[in-house]
Amino acid sequence: METTTxxxxxxxxxxxxxxxxxxxxxYETTINHAPKRKEILSDEExxxxxxxxxxxxxxxxxxxxxxxxxxxxxxxxxxxxYRFRPDYEMKARPIKEYPGKCKQAKAIxxxxxxxxxxxxxxxxxxxxxxxxxxxxxxxxxxxxxTMKYLSExxxxxxxxxxxxxxxxxxxxxxxxxxxxxxxxxxxPNYSKPDDYEKFNALGVTQYGxxxxxxxxYIGPQGIVHGTTITVLNAFRKIEKEPxxxxxxxxxxxxxxxxxxxxxxxxxxxxxCAEVNPKITQVRLDQGWIDEKITDLDELVARVxxxxxxxxxxxxxxxGNIVDVWEKFDKEEVHIDLxxxxxxLHNPWAGGYYPADISFEDAxxxxxxxxxxxxxxxxxxxxxxxxxxxxxxxxxTYFFDYGNAFLLEASRAGADVMSDNPTIGREFKYPSYVxxxxxxxxxxxxxGPFRWVCASGKPEDLAKxxxxxxxxxxxxxxxxxxxxxxxxxxxxxxxxxxxxxxxVVGSQARILYADAEGRxxxxxxxxxxxxxxxxxxxxxxxxHHDVSGTDSPYRETSNIYDxxxxxxxxxxxxVIGDSFRGATWVSIHNGGGVGWGEVINGGFGMxxxxxxxxxxxxxxxxxWDVNNGIARRNWARNEGAIFxxxxxxxxxxxLKVTVPNLVxxxxxxxx
Ligand SMILES: NC(=O)c1ccc[n+]([C@@H]2O[C@H](COP(=O)([O-])OP(=O)(O)OC[C@H]3O[C@@H](n4cnc5c(N)ncnc54)[C@H](O)[C@@H]3O)[C@@H](O)[C@H]2O)c1
Numbered sequence: 299m300e301t302t303t304x305x306x307x308x309x310x311x312x313x314x315x316x317x318x319x320x321x322x323x324x325y326e327t328t329i330n331h332a333p334k335r336k337e338i339l340s341d342e343e344x345x346x347x348x349x350x351x352x353x354x355x356x357x358x359x360x361x362x363x364x365x366x367x368x369x370x371x372x373x374x375x376x377x378x379x380y381r382f383r384p385d386y387e388m389k390a391r392p393i394k395e396y397p398g399k400c401k402q403a404k405a406i407x408x409x410x411x412x413x414x415x416x417x418x419x420x421x422x423x424x425x426x427x428x429x430x431x432x433x434x435x436x437x438x439x440x441x442x443x444t445m446k447y448l449s450e451x452x453x454x455x456x457x458x459x460x461x462x463x464x465x466x467x468x469x470x471x472x473x474x475x476x477x478x479x480x481x482x483x484x485x486p487n488y489s490k491p492d493d494y495e496k497f498n499a500l501g502v503t504q505y506g507x508x509x510x511x512x513x514x515y516i517g518p519q520g521i522v523h524g525t526t527i528t529v530l531n532a533f534r535k536i537e538k539e540p541x542x543x544x545x546x547x548x549x550x551x552x553x554x555x556x557x558x559x560x561x562x563x564x565x566x567x568x569x570c571a572e573v574n575p576k577i578t579q580v581r582l583d584q585g586w587i588d589e590k591i592t593d594l595d596e597l598v599a600r601v602x603x604x605x606x607x608x609x610x611x612x613x614x615x616x617g618n619i620v621d622v623w624e625k626f627d628k629e630e631v632h633i634d635l636x637x638x639x640x641x642l643h644n645p646w647a648g649g650y651y652p653a654d655i656s657f658e659d660a661x662x663x664x665x666x667x668x669x670x671x672x673x674x675x676x677x678x679x680x681x682x683x684x685x686x687x688x689x690x691x692x693x694t695y696f697f698d699y700g701n702a703f704l705l706e707a708s709r710a711g712a713d714v715m716s717d718n719p720t721i722g723r724e725f726k727y728p729s730y731v732x733x734x735x736x737x738x739x740x741x742x743x744x745g746p747f748r749w750v751c752a753s754g755k756p757e758d759l760a761k762x763x764x765x766x767x768x769x770x771x772x773x774x775x776x777x778x779x780x781x782x783x784x785x786x787x788x789x790x791x792x793x794x795x796x797x798x799x800x801v802v803g804s805q806a807r808i809l810y811a812d813a814e815g816r817x818x819x820x821x822x823x824x825x826x827x828x829x830x831x832x833x834x835x836x837x838x839x840x841h842h843d844v845s846g847t848d849s850p851y852r853e854t855s856n857i858y859d860x861x862x863x864x865x866x867x868x869x870x871x872v873i874g875d876s877f878r879g880a881t882w883v884s885i886h887n888g889g890g891v892g893w894g895e896v897i898n899g900g901f902g903m904x905x906x907x908x909x910x911x912x913x914x915x916x917x918x919x920x921w922d923v924n925n926g927i928a929r930r931n932w933a934r935n936e937g938a939i940f941x942x943x944x945x946x947x948x949x950x951x952l953k954v955t956v957p958n959l960v961x962x963x964x965x966x967x968x
Contacts, residue, residue, distance in 0.1 A: 336665065350502065351367050412513075479883065491892065514902060549641070590614045648661070698729040700851075731852055838903065868885065931956060
């Protein structure tokens with residue numbers, strides 16, 4: 299019998315969970331690992347977690363694996379089943395290299411492997427793609443079994459994924475999604491952060507973040523583009539040029555690491571604090587930060603010099619962000635734009651580090667004295683907000699970057715509440731969606747459309763860039779005044795996209811487009827595939843979009859009719875996408891701002907040049923954007939009322955309920 303390592307890649311995929319136990323794998327210290335998760339299970343519950351894990355394996359292996367899995371649970375707080383990590387390289391391969399009977403399933407395998415690629419994933423051995431806890435799967439058995447199912451499925455079956463666990467292949471039909479993913483769907487009363495810790499440790503749910511658990515992460519490019527758009531528009535909002543002006547923020551992790559790169563593309567001075575030396579070094583080596591400084595006096599001198607010379611420069615401060623805000627206040631360094639991208643959606647498990655404690659000591663405290671750690675985090679948050687308040691009193695424009703900063707700061711008792719709170723205006727400061735992304739992009743239907751060239755060929759990506767650019771330039775000529783800025787920014791982006799060298803992992807591209815732009819670009823791709831000019835293309839988007847996400851303090855924070863605490867839009871979106879032709883759909887609890895705080899969904903769609911693909915793309919993309927515009931319009935958002943009326947003119951079978959606006963004077967006089 300062949301050993302697992304001697305098997306070809308295709309055979310290993312088709313094998314699934316091997317019959318013989320593979321040899322134990324050493325814990326590789328060169329890899330970035332997830333921190334030890336907090337002890338949450340009782341001894342009895344640990345037995346249940348073991349029972350749950352062992353059901354993937356034949357009873358003859360239980361004795362060996364029970365001991366091993368218990369050790370993983372005790373050492374890391376979770377059962378990852380490290381022994382079953384495959385021996386082949388984890389990366390997106392050209393689609394033709396995947397085994398199987400169905401092109402759509404092969405494309406999904408490619409996307410799953412991309413999410414776990416060492417160059418892409420944050421903690422690849424723990425199957426975490428980004429955000430500290432954004433899992434593709436919870437353990438390696440789930441990965442192996444899912445890949446096996448995908449290699450067997452026909453285009454008349456649907457694979458059902460329950461929070462990382464492949465429940466199985468079910469008969470369906472060719473227009474049905476090939477995969478339906480749910481992540482973290484809880485009964486609402488069991489959706490508190492500790493419920494996540496417990497049920498994830500038991501192996502029955504997982505945190506899919508957004509594009510992690512839905513196989514649609516494309517590395518840092520997506521986030522660099524979104525952050526660039528945000529920084530550019532934030533400077534427009536305060537009516538300042540980026541040149542010579544200062545942006546202060548923190549975090550150099552999975553998404554936050556995009557901030558200095560985006561600052562450089564926008565042309566400002568960026569200071570970004572990061573407590574983790576390993577991560578800071580990675581960003582320096584990668585060229586995403588220009589300089590690293592560890593001394594606060596040196597930082598002040600360097601920033602003053604950069605201001606004087608109107609430099610475009612990004613500086614990492616290795617240390618706590620609170621120290622930067624306090625020092626700049628003391629030294630009168632004026633901050634033009636301020637934000638924060640520590641992972642406050644995950645405050646007690648490594649997302650936010652307290653001040654005045656070394657990084658190593660903080661990690662120990664987190665695992666061994668969680669209550670004290672929580673106190674220290676909250677104390678730091680109060681200090682953090684106090685320092686920000688001093689700067690904003692001097693004219694700094696501060697915005698919440700969708701990381702639950704204001705929410706957690708308020709829970710810590712920090713001075714961040716507005717003097718006159720109303721629904722949607724609870725805090726002193728706006729979120730980036732309230733002031734920037736919502737009114738300037740989402741309400742008009744502009745959001746993070748993306749595609750992956752499944753051939754794996756850079757020349758295919760270059761051809762798709764050229765096609766997309768041509769489509770947008772043509773559309774821009776006929777576009778109304780209201781969306782000209784968005785069109786210009788994205789045409790500029792796509793022209794410079796190759797130069798920015800942002801492709802990591804699969805051959806992927808992102809840009810912001812509205813429904814019309816997305817449909818026309820997709821149609822042009824499908825035509826090029828049919829003519830043999832390019833290979834198969836996978837379309838998708840970030841969940842952080844017009845319609846995909848209900849998140850009251852982020853994506854839907856600029857909804858002011860009270861419906862921001864509902865999740866009807868996201869649920870309708872995923873249902874609507876699934877019967878209009880998506881190749882796979884996903885719906886998640888948690889993501890970005892935290893477990894229990896958001897419901898978000900996404901899709902993937904394979905274009906193969908066929909008529910079926912042409913029909914599906916038109917039907918699904920139109921709905922996927924206009925669902926959210928309709929809801930934003932009903933919430934009385936001006937841009938969305940404009941956009942939905944425009945959409946109804948372009949498609950007569952679209953009939954949306956439009957709100958009647960009430961004269962505020964009438965209400966004031968009641
Ligand atoms: N970039 C975006 O457009 C965007 C959009 C929405 C939300 N977010 C949110 O931003 C947050 C960050 O995401 P990520 O993927 O980068 O997470 P991450 O966990 O990979 O990175 C956060 C980084 O912050 C560092 N950090 C924590 N506390 C610190 C402190 N006090 N001082 C200095 N550094 C500190 C951590 O060491 C870590 O490297 C998440 O909550 C995410 O949801 C980002």
